Amino acid sequence: MPADSAFTRLSASARLVPVQLDGADLLLPDGENLAASLLAAGVGYLRHTPGSGKARAPFCMMGACFDCLIEIDGVTRQACMMTVTEGLIMTRPKGATNG
Ligand code: FES
Secondary structure (H helix, E strand, C coil): CCCCCCCCCCCCCCCEEHHHHEEEEEEECCCCHHHHHHHCCCCCCCCEECCCEEEECCCCCCCCCCCCCCEEEEEEEEEEHECCCCCEECCCCCCCCCC
């Protein structure tokens, strides 16, 4: 996963826990917002649209735009409405959502 990001973590003191995104290992801050943590980790997008196939990334960060949809442990969820927990297994949807 890329390490460069225009975003920074709010707290540098949070414990980092292992998660997976598309089979790649990542360390994210335990208990912090999942979408913000993925952006700060350099993840540039979370899904592709079914129509155009364009990549989408978290935008509103308040549950309204659905651009942060991501599959977690087999269930599609809004990353901006979740917190980081150890052992999350995440997959970026490819055209399975509206938009
Ligand atoms: S970033 Fe808009 S719904 Fe999650």
